[in-house]
Amino acid sequence: MASSFKEVLNSGKFVITSEVAPPKGTNLEKTLRHIELLKDKVDAINVTDHQSSVMRFPSIGGCLAIKEKGGEPILQMTCRDRNRLALQAELLFASSRGINNVLCLTGDAVPVGDHKEAKGVFDLDSLQLLKTVRLMESGQDLGGNDLDGAVEFCAGATVTPEANPIEPQLIKFEKKVEAGAEFFQTQGIYDLDNFAKFMEYARQFPVKILAGIILLSSARMAKFMTANVPGIFVPQSMIDELATVPKEEMLNKGIEIAGRMIAALKKDSICDGVHIMAIGKEEVVPDILAAAGL
Amino acid sequence: MKSITKQKPFDEIKGQLAGFDRIFIAGCGTCATMTKTGGVEQVLEMKSQLQEIDKLVSGWTVIPIACDEMSEVAMKENDRAIQNSNCVLVMSCALGVHRISTYIDRPVIPALDTLFIGVEDTPGYFHEVCAQCGQCIIGETAGICPITACHKGLVNGPCGGTNNGKCEVDKEKDCAWTLIYERLKAQNRLDLMRKYQPPRNFQASPRPRTVKIS
Numbered sequence: 001m002a003s004s005f006k007e008v009l010n011s012g013k014f015v016i017t018s019e020v021a022p023p024k025g026t027n028l029e030k031t032l033r034h035i036e037l038l039k040d041k042v043d044a045i046n047v048t049d050h051q052s053s054v055m056r057f058p059s060i061g062g063c064l065a066i067k068e069k070g071g072e073p074i075l076q077m078t079c080r081d082r083n084r085l086a087l088q089a090e091l092l093f094a095s096s097r098g099i100n101n102v103l104c105l106t107g108d109a110v111p112v113g114d115h116k117e118a119k120g121v122f123d124l125d126s127l128q129l130l131k132t133v134r135l136m137e138s139g140q141d142l143g144g145n146d147l148d149g150a151v152e153f154c155a156g157a158t159v160t161p162e163a164n165p166i167e168p169q170l171i172k173f174e175k176k177v178e179a180g181a182e183f184f185q186t187q188g189i190y191d192l193d194n195f196a197k198f199m200e201y202a203r204q205f206p207v208k209i210l211a212g213i214i215l216l217s218s219a220r221m222a223k224f225m226t227a228n229v230p231g232i233f234v235p236q237s238m239i240d241e242l243a244t245v246p247k248e249e250m251l252n253k254g255i256e257i258a259g260r261m262i263a264a265l266k267k268d269s270i271c272d273g274v275h276i277m278a279i280g281k282e283e284v285v286p287d288i289l290a291a292a293g294l
Numbered sequence: 295m296k297s298i299t300k301q302k303p304f305d306e307i308k309g310q311l312a313g314f315d316r317i318f319i320a321g322c323g324t325c326a327t328m329t330k331t332g333g334v335e336q337v338l339e340m341k342s343q344l345q346e347i348d349k350l351v352s353g354w355t356v357i358p359i360a361c362d363e364m365s366e367v368a369m370k371e372n373d374r375a376i377q378n379s380n381c382v383l384v385m386s387c388a389l390g391v392h393r394i395s396t397y398i399d400r401p402v403i404p405a406l407d408t409l410f411i412g413v414e415d416t417p418g419y420f421h422e423v424c425a426q427c428g429q430c431i432i433g434e435t436a437g438i439c440p441i442t443a444c445h446k447g448l449v450n451g452p453c454g455g456t457n458n459g460k461c462e463v464d465k466e467k468d469c470a471w472t473l474i475y476e477r478l479k480a481q482n483r484l485d486l487m488r489k490y491q492p493p494r495n496f497q498a499s500p501r502p503r504t505v506k507i508s
Binding site: 080084106107108109111112120122123124125126127128131142158160163164165167168169171172174175178179187230231 | 445446447448449450451452453454455456457458459461462463471472475479484487488490492493494496
């Protein structure tokens with residue numbers, strides 16, 4: 001499935017992406033196993049960029065590994081750790097190595113991670129990074145200089161359909177669309193009715209929306225995320241559904257729920273695809289796809 | 295406007311004073327008095343703490359305004375006691391520490407950390423509202439500075455870490471962009487939030503910053 005992600009996005013097919021997290025260290029075994037497992041089953045694989053502000057092997061390294069294995073990587077880039085020189089340099093490097101998909105993110109705050117005394121950079125924000133990608137495609141850098149060899153990217157961003165209040169989030173979403181985002185991978189969604197309402201609004205914009213599907217591995221996790229993760233809301237009925245099965249069956253129930261949501265989104269053509277986040281349980285992504293009938 | 299300070303942990307102060315047995319203490323009668331970090335009471339408390347660890351306090355003063363030339367007057371008035379000391383422990387913000395260091399030849403040791411320039415919202419509650427970035431955009435953000443009030447200093451709207459009007463780094467902290475949104479909405483000026491803010495110029499006034507008024 002290593003056809004270009006941009007082509008897949010524009011093909012009209014229901015797009016499936018997933019993600020892998022690089023290791024904390026140089027032992028790439030697990031990450032490579034996940035890449036191997038996913039590369040032919042999904043249209044593209046995101047590689048997280050020091051997710052939750054935890055220092056890890058770099059996103060760009062994970063993307064190169066995906067390329068080497070014949071997969072299609074999406075480079076996640078946050079603005080937390082690099083200033084505009086470093087961000088642009090990485091875009092040049094990525095483009096030169098055939099990594100042509102980038103997800104532009106603000107990045108989690110430094111204090112939520114494992115290097116709590118570090119300086120949060122935020123020289124650019126996610127919107128300015130998107131604009132930078134588009135500028136560099138035109139052959140220029142942020143300093144107004146010509147590039148000897150431009151970049152080429154399919155650029156994406158994120159949106160939180162369950163944010164409260166929602167309007168500031170939608171204003172930023174529209175700014176991201178104007179800045180040139182081609183696709184959005186949303187924060188995890190669980191309430192399909194709410195999501196369908198968001199999609200009614202989002203459909204007016206010329207962008208592809210991939211619904212974020214975060215695997216629920218237990219009722220406790222579902223409760224925890226609802227209470228603590230910004231923009232995540234798991235309906236009580238879903239928490240109850242997980243709680244009805246014995247502990248050792250909860251993961252399977254979570255897989256079933258994720259599969260059911262994906263199937264429903266696809267059946268009713270609610271959105272353009274899904275982005276599956278298994279958060280440490282990447283090995284079950286094929287099971288989620290099977291549960292969705294894909 | 296006040297320069298907000300916090301006393302350093304006593305062990306850190308003690309470490310800085312290693313090798314200095316005779317100490318002169320200078321407090322400040324303005325901001326540090328209001329924040330209860332360098333007024334008469336705190337200076338006297340420091341004096342007894344130092345005596346408890348066998349330091350000799352050769353004298354003390356609370357300068358009315360430590361960051362201006364009153365420091366020079368205060369240093370001259372206390373010349374004998376300062377000459378009789380190995381160093382001056384300053385309980386003012388860093389502006390005062392800097393000022394005093396220009397008037398005397400003794401080492402100057404800060405007893406406080408200077409946190410921010412803030413305003414007092416309610417008695418005893420000090421709050422940072424300006425980061426003195428040199429490129430003010432609060433005309434477009436309803437008077438709330440996103441450089442200061444947003445943890446990440448974002449200028450184009452909220453990040454995904456905002457939750458029910460609060461910030462991902464602290465559930466007690468208001469999300470700057472929710473506040474800005476609510477005020478702009480009330481003023482019927484949400485179009486300002488839709489405006490693209492370009493990358494900031496971090497060299498608008500290169501450090502160290504100076505201004506000469508003619």
